[in-house]
Amino acid sequence: MAAIDLMEKTTVVDAGTDLAKAISAASKEPNILHFGVTNNGVYAGLVDDRVLRDFTGPSSTKVGKLTAHPKTVSPRTSDEDVMAAFLNGDDKVLPVIDDGKILGVVTRWGALSSMVASNAVKGKKISEYMTRKLVSITEETTISQARKTFKENNLFRVPVLDKQSRMTGVISTYDLAVKVSPHTAGAARQSTFEPTLLERIGKEPITSIMSTNVASVTQNDSLSNALKQMIERRVMGLVITEEGKPIGMLAAKDVMRACLMEKPAPIQIVGLKEDETMLKQSLFDECNTFLAKWNKTIDLAPEDSLTLHVKSKVEGKKKRFEVKSRLTIEGNVFSSRTPPNVDEHKQNWDLHLAVRESLQELAKIIKKYAELKKKRAMSREEE
Incomplete structure (x- = not known):
């Protein structure tokens, strides 16, 4: 299931619209307020009740001055990546953007709807x-x-x-x-x-x-x-x-x-086809090397896990691989994938190289997380 399947409509207003008018147009949806903001027809940001929580100015304020910039997703973003985006931030809705235009939004309960048929929460209290x-x-x-x-x-x-x-x-x-x-x-x-x-x-x-x-x-x-x-x-x-x-x-x-954390094993490798399973141990070794390196920086706990999702497609006499990596740290979920475009990524005919590149992208994300965590710790000490 992709973001396009979870998407809901949102009101779209111009950046020069008064706040009161925008709220009046958007507040028909129960329990949540959100509207997209455009500038000359191009997506410029979003306003929701989270943004207005701290706002105490006049309702004649132009919405263009209030726009937030939550994470955005494309119509093709997977439901799992949508949930990961929610987990890694405070956004209440994620705008679905395609070619600079806002198509709609995915709400948190919209993301949850993809889990109704899943056994992920079965038996849990x-x-x-x-x-x-x-x-x-x-x-x-x-x-x-x-x-x-x-x-x-x-x-x-x-x-x-x-x-x-x-x-x-x-x-x-x-x-x-x-x-x-x-x-x-x-x-x-x-x-x-x-x-x-x-x-x-x-x-x-x-x-x-x-x-x-x-x-x-x-x-x-x-x-x-x-x-x-x-x-x-x-x-x-x-x-x-x-x-x-x-x-x-x-x-x-x-x-x-x-x-997202239903499988607690430290390393999971899923999606391998029968003729690819012989590579599983070497992929585990790649993952272990990756975790050993980053454990020195982020102190991985036993409940943290690394998952590789492997997809392969036969093109002529070769296979092209796409690998998505997902790491859970302290309840946060970080994910990255191998660029699927052959022009951008000429090495994805080799599974090990595809895994390595996916993990390299994941490493960049983890590094930012570790740096932010360090800054927050230093800030608390100064207080």
Whole structure:
């Protein structure tokens, strides 16, 4: 299954469109807000409720000033690579781009729909993948305070509790984007002592915009049931409850991680045809050499794994190989492939060289990950 099979429509607006007008056109989709932005007909970026989470300016702002640039996929990108793209970032939707034009988007639950017929989550419990560190707010929390909580904790959804710590609703970035952002056009202050419209809205209790129809499950429920709920209710996360009280969250990314990490063996080589299996041991050796080298940099854990997907095609009297490499590190999924174009890659008539080139591309990605991880660690130490 490819991105084109998972794709959904998205509203497309010009970069000069007012935010309020764009939101009005795009907010017909429940639980998520997104619209593509073009400049002279060419894709220029995307705006979703994640982008608007921290935005407090006037709704007359032109959307071209707000565009984010999430990872993009082509119509031919595989469903596995789509999930890997979601896992390696915070994007809620991935634009599907072809020849500079946006065709649509793939949402997180759209990506999950490809796993319905799979056995990847069969027999697994929610308790194995849920996040137990829970951030919540109370019914007395104001909209302004909730926005601050979202920003400080980099969240998209939090449960709302009453005085008995029972859940009465959920507030999400979608609620903030659709129910608050379009109404801040008159943000100009009339006098030094008069609050702006944005400030007045910010003092409203969160109960005025929260959603009360909450999608929830228990930690003993199956992961397949959670997958079904996310797709049917079109939500990107479920609240885990126990006796009416929230004890954790299960995000779409948690389910994706379970799907992509179903095979825990350190090295997997799949796709070899019968007459190619004699090369399997030498390919294992290539993989072991690769892991031994990078283990010094990224400290691979026993649960991390490297998978090679091999495809071969007979052309005349020769075989042409395409190899996709996938490495899981700390729950993240990194993947690369051998360039399939013969002009770009003249060596893919040899399987070992195809594997080597695929691993070289993977090494570039891992190097960036290791450097970013090091920078974050240094930043935390300085704080």
